[in-house]
Amino acid sequence: MKQFDYVRPATVSEAVAAAAQPGAVYLAAGTNLLDLMKGGVSRPDRLVDVTHLDGLDRIERLADGGIRIGALVSNADLAHDADFAKSYPAVAEALLSGASAQLRNAASVGGNLLQRTRCAYFYDTASRCNKREAGSGCDARDGENRTHAVLGWSENCIATHPSDFCVPLVALDAIVEIEGPNGRREIALDELHRLPGDTPERESALEPGDLIVAVRLPPAARGFAAHARYLKVRDRTSYAFAVVSAAAALRIENGKIMEARLALGGVAAKPWRARAAEDVLKDVAPTVDAFQEAASRALADAKPSGDNAFKIELARRIVVRALSLAAAGTPARIPALPASPFASTSGAIHA
Amino acid sequence: MPELNLTSAPAHLRHGSNIGQPLTRRDGVLKAKGQATYAADNHPPGMLFAVMAVASISRGRVTSLDVTAAKRHPGVIDVMTSNHKPELAIDPEIKTNPFVFRMEVLQSNEVRYANQPIAVVIAETLEAATEGAALLAPRYETLPALVGLDAGESFVPPVVGVGNPTENHRGDVEAGLAAADKRIDAVYETPPQYHNAMEPHAIVAAWDGDSLQIDMPTQGLMLSLARVAELFGIAHDKIHIRSPFLGGGFGSKGLMAGPPVLGIMAAKLVGKPVKLVLRREQMYGPVGHRAPTRQRLRIGTDSEGRLTALDHHARTVSSTFDDFYEPAADASHTLYAAPAIRTSHDAVRVNTGTPLFMRAPGEATGSIALESAIDEMAWACGIDPLAFRLKNYAEVEPITGKPFSSKALRACYEQGAARFGWAKRPLQPRQMRDDAGLLVGWGMGTATFPALMFQAEARAVLRRDGSGAMEIGAHDMGQGAWTALAQIAADELGLDIDHVDFKAGSSDLPDAGIAGGSAHTATAGAAIHSAGAAVIAKLADFATSDERSPLFGAGNAGVIARDGRLIRRDDESRGESYAEILARAGVAEVEARGTGAPNPAAMEEYAMHAHGAVFAEVKVDPELGQVRVTRMVGAFAAGRIVNPRMVQSQLFGGMIWGLSFALHEEAITDRRTGRIMNANLGEYHIPVNADVPPLDVITVEEHDPHVNALGIKGVGEIGITGSAGAVANAVWHATGVRVRRFPIRIEELLK
Numbered sequence A: 001m002k003q004f005d006y007v008r009p010a011t012v013s014e015a016v017a018a019a020a021q022p023g024a025v026y027l028a029a030g031t032n033l034l035d036l037m038k039g040g041v042s043r044p045d046r047l048v049d050v051t052h053l054d055g056l057d058r059i060e061r062l063a064d065g066g067i068r069i070g071a072l073v074s075n076a077d078l079a080h081d082a083d084f085a086k087s088y089p090a091v092a093e094a095l096l097s098g099a100s101a102q103l104r105n106a107a108s109v110g111g112n113l114l115q116r117t118r119c120a121y122f123y124d125t126a127s128r129c130n131k132r133e134a135g136s137g138c139d140a141r142d143g144e145n146r147t148h149a150v151l152g153w154s155e156n157c158i159a160t161h162p163s164d165f166c167v168p169l170v171a172l173d174a175i176v177e178i179e180g181p182n183g184r185r186e187i188a189l190d191e192l193h194r195l196p197g198d199t200p201e202r203e204s205a206l207e208p209g210d211l212i213v214a215v216r217l218p219p220a221a222r223g224f225a226a227h228a229r230y231l232k233v234r235d236r237t238s239y240a241f242a243v244v245s246a247a248a249a250l251r252i253e254n255g256k257i258m259e260a261r262l263a264l265g266g267v268a269a270k271p272w273r274a275r276a277a278e279d280v281l282k283d284v285a286p287t288v289d290a291f292q293e294a295a296s297r298a299l300a301d302a303k304p305s306g307d308n309a310f311k312i313e314l315a316r317r318i319v320v321r322a323l324s325l326a327a328a329g330t331p332a333r334i335p336a337l338p339a340s341p342f343a344s345t346s347g348a349i350h351a
Numbered sequence B: 001m002p003e004l005n006l007t008s009a010p011a012h013l014r015h016g017s018n019i020g021q022p023l024t025r026r027d028g029v030l031k032a033k034g035q036a037t038y039a040a041d042n043h044p045p046g047m048l049f050a051v052m053a054v055a056s057i058s059r060g061r062v063t064s065l066d067v068t069a070a071k072r073h074p075g076v077i078d079v080m081t082s083n084h085k086p087e088l089a090i091d092p093e094i095k096t097n098p099f100v101f102r103m104e105v106l107q108s109n110e111v112r113y114a115n116q117p118i119a120v121v122i123a124e125t126l127e128a129a130t131e132g133a134a135l136l137a138p139r140y141e142t143l144p145a146l147v148g149l150d151a152g153e154s155f156v157p158p159v160v161g162v163g164n165p166t167e168n169h170r171g172d173v174e175a176g177l178a179a180a181d182k183r184i185d186a187v188y189e190t191p192p193q194y195h196n197a198m199e200p201h202a203i204v205a206a207w208d209g210d211s212l213q214i215d216m217p218t219q220g221l222m223l224s225l226a227r228v229a230e231l232f233g234i235a236h237d238k239i240h241i242r243s244p245f246l247g248g249g250f251g252s253k254g255l256m257a258g259p260p261v262l263g264i265m266a267a268k269l270v271g272k273p274v275k276l277v278l279r280r281e282q283m284y285g286p287v288g289h290r291a292p293t294r295q296r297l298r299i300g301t302d303s304e305g306r307l308t309a310l311d312h313h314a315r316t317v318s319s320t321f322d323d324f325y326e327p328a329a330d331a332s333h334t335l336y337a338a339p340a341i342r343t344s345h346d347a348v349r350v351n352t353g354t355p356l357f358m359r360a361p362g363e364a365t366g367s368i369a370l371e372s373a374i375d376e377m378a379w380a381c382g383i384d385p386l387a388f389r390l391k392n393y394a395e396v397e398p399i400t401g402k403p404f405s406s407k408a409l410r411a412c413y414e415q416g417a418a419r420f421g422w423a424k425r426p427l428q429p430r431q432m433r434d435d436a437g438l439l440v441g442w443g444m445g446t447a448t449f450p451a452l453m454f455q456a457e458a459r460a461v462l463r464r465d466g467s468g469a470m471e472i473g474a475h476d477m478g479q480g481a482w483t484a485l486a487q488i489a490a491d492e493l494g495l496d497i498d499h500v501d502f503k504a505g506s507s508d509l510p511d512a513g514i515a516g517g518s519a520h521t522a523t524a525g526a527a528i529h530s531a532g533a534a535v536i537a538k539l540a541d542f543a544t545s546d547e548r549s550p551l552f553g554a555g556n557a558g559v560i561a562r563d564g565r566l567i568r569r570d571d572e573s574r575g576e577s578y579a580e581i582l583a584r585a586g587v588a589e590v591e592a593r594g595t596g597a598p599n600p601a602a603m604e605e606y607a608m609h610a611h612g613a614v615f616a617e618v619k620v621d622p623e624l625g626q627v628r629v630t631r632m633v634g635a636f637a638a639g640r641i642v643n644p645r646m647v648q649s650q651l652f653g654g655m656i657w658g659l660s661f662a663l664h665e666e667a668i669t670d671r672r673t674g675r676i677m678n679a680n681l682g683e684y685h686i687p688v689n690a691d692v693p694p695l696d697v698i699t700v701e702e703h704d705p706h707v708n709a710l711g712i713k714g715v716g717e718i719g720i721t722g723s724a725g726a727v728a729n730a731v732w733h734a735t736g737v738r739v740r741r742f743p744i745r746i747e748e749l750l751k
């Protein structure tokens, strides 16, 4: 491995100062970063270990009814926080559908948001990749791209953002709190990840030295708790990234949808909020017809970036299913197979 | 190997014989405590770390390596390249016997496949060696890669598998097809797969003058030793290989591959012990894999649903520089009673590491295609798939006409079907749903694997303290040789297992042959059987020829060994202990050797195979296409079951691999470069716990007097066969969609 400096600051401001120099990166649990370093994909000069910073590992209920999740809270702790899971069931379900129990125990909230794409050519230093090395080309474009993007991609990059967690978060208008060299600021999660355009190497709105300190859900996010699901189709039952996923959250009153939230995962370089679909669901009855209309709106701009046209049709079906499941009501407990199409099988056979 | 200390485990409960008891693994406690020493756990004093640099192109030439940069890195001791390496005694391109494969040990700058070793960096730490390898920044002259089953002109290889004829036939297939009432003609594809043993290939090599100490996982101690001896030009007795435990092998650790040879060369170059462990992605190239296949099956039936012809052709690939051909079509030789059968193969050469045997080589690939095709044929005839198989049950081996040495397949079908509840299966697909609306399908497949035997030798000892020893250079890949072979040894020595000092896993013990072909327990067991019998005979000689012994005059055939005593067959109350006999004879111990080998006469007369029937239930989301296996039942008849617990584990593992074959496993190859893009266990999917349903294994009683003295057939590989097809057929039955490209993917079920 390339030799690097390792620093472990005690305070956020020390961390930000330590990360300001070129070649420095933050290290959280390292479940993504260390793999990238071992493969030579990331070759930082300095690791700024943030895992010992004070105060970033708390889940705080805010006076206004919102919630604030410290960047160092582990994926598992957040998902298993009973109050959190009750208030934001789709978020908990998404977290528990990701990776494996061991990884979730380690992985942090901040690291999950900023995990890198799983595009195989990005991980392979012998391949051309605009994201890894600006201007070098994109070997995925004509390569093995079955799982690549169908929305928001460009000729320069067709990679997807792999996070499950981010999908319901973006649907619920999550806000990211950032501490940077110029002080504190906050942005909508929807603004955090960038579409590739001509600069796929610029993945997020963060500037060098910016540290995510927390993610916040606004008070309104809680209003969807009764009708919120995450659905994730994957190539095996567990421990696989989404081929396509969707988070659906509804506020239903008197048989009508007052407000709908919908986001897709595994389809674009960012968690994909489908606002056009949400619009058609406002003030209508939760019917399959309405959901189908929403699905076609959500995928209206989709186009295959390679061998992945099936993902568009799959995404439509997932949207319909996720909305139907949400309309049917959040289950009392997160299913044993979270977000799985098999979540509700009981095993009975009707021959 | 005293450090194993296996017998410190609590004494086992024994009821009569040791064979047949479900003993737990004798090495289990060591493994659970992390005290079992795998190859890479060895750290001889002064040991250095070697890391391979591997090619990132699949065809061309290395034009430069920045050795200076690598050597400048702190901790790097040396960089072994094609220009700077110890010379071998023979050219590694020479195939000195059919079990020698060509390997890349820096003999030239040519690159023949991706992940081929191109240099080795030796350093004081693993980290320094790793960085040194990265700093080599190789440059290449790249040639267009040959990729895929249509890469070039196809040819008919001289043999497939290990010396099987490329083509076989019996009867007139074309006439049989022409006369058929119904026919199917279908093409199936299977992808390249990699063994991916949990333990990567690893070696710790230490030279002492011209003596060589090696710690290395191997399924073939003596084959490896012989190869090392010829490559380095040293005598066999100068080499000691220890391989007490393997973290899986599946065929990839059977023969000496290039990387461990590089480890030995590196140790020689620097004059210090060296450890070389492959990174996961480095296992996708130089250590073998299962070749992809495209198989065409043409089957005909008469109006009653009886087969008239079965034609099975398989296209596969080999490397550009060596020959191994997946014998996929041979799977059609034994199972179904077609009056006309033809099997044939052809191949193309691609830029890949040479394919190799991988758990059920040929049988696994061939079985999923054959069992799918049989299912399609049954459906075309409107006959239940089990009824169809029974209608076409082979009473003699179809391709040879030989009787079977034993064949309890009918019982497997019956018991498996009963346990599964197969009788309730609707004939039509897409008829069953569960209460959540998921499609439910039931499928089955027939399992088969030949009962093979290799050569082995064992040494048996009886000691004056009443204990015994059995020595054999056998291999435990996790299948349980430490336990099952010790059980056989105990019975053959007439001792309780806790009184037998069983030694294995080291090259200074008698040659146990290779742990492969599902033949290790049978082969090593046969050697143990004859060594045990021989040592008991020697002991009996002392007693029966000594007037002071109660056994005097009984003759060798007149005594039985039991519980550490010899007793008279005609009067079991008369006998004496081994210790007494040896004490009186004034010897400390008595020893004898014995061998195990195939019986050519029996092989000439009988077809020898294990069989099984596997039943699977899948659920498929009707809109989203995701599949999950929810139940599997396998009934297997494999001769004598030495240890039911371990046999069950082998069959579980095989069935899970079958599930994996049908639904998950595939090395995704970039069609432009021939490089594998998912060379890691995150994206090379194998089933995880959530994919594996409750598995139900039935071992069907079967007595086989012909396969070998112990009647053992072997269970290591058969579990994959049948299972993969059962899952694929269940997917069809659930959805009505017949997928012929494996693994079955979501997109194919969305249509």
Ligand SMILES: Cc1cc2nc3c(=O)[nH]c(=O)nc-3n(C[C@H](O)[C@H](O)[C@H](O)COP(=O)(O)OP(=O)(O)OC[C@H]3O[C@@H](n4cnc5c(N)ncnc54)[C@H](O)[C@@H]3O)c2cc1C
Pocket (backbone or CB within 6 Å): A025, A026, A027, A028, A029, A030, A031, A032, A033, A034, A035, A050, A071, A097, A098, A099, A100, A103, A106, A107, A108, A109, A110, A111, A112, A113, A114, A115, A116, A162, A163, A164, A165, A210, A211, A212, A213, A239, A240, A241, A242, B682
């Ligand atoms: C085999 C495997 C399977 C997986 N499967 C899934 C899956 O199915 N679904 C899924 O969603 N995820 C999956 N993951 C990804 C996993 O969720 C991420 O690796 C994990 O969330 C990253 O968190 P971490 O704390 O380890 O981040 P690290 O690896 O430490 O960091 C990741 C990145 O974030 C940056 N970073 C970390 N914290 C901060 C911060 N506070 N401020 C600014 N930058 C920061 C780091 O610099 C780095 O660039 C999988 C991972 C693996 C290895």
Ligand code: SF4
Pocket (backbone or CB within 6 Å): A117, A119, A120, A121, A122, A128, A129, A130, A131, A132, A137, A138, A139, A140, A141, A156, A157, A158, A159, A200
């Ligand atoms: S899709 Fe993006 S990440 Fe993948 S190779 Fe192309 S540029 Fe790189």
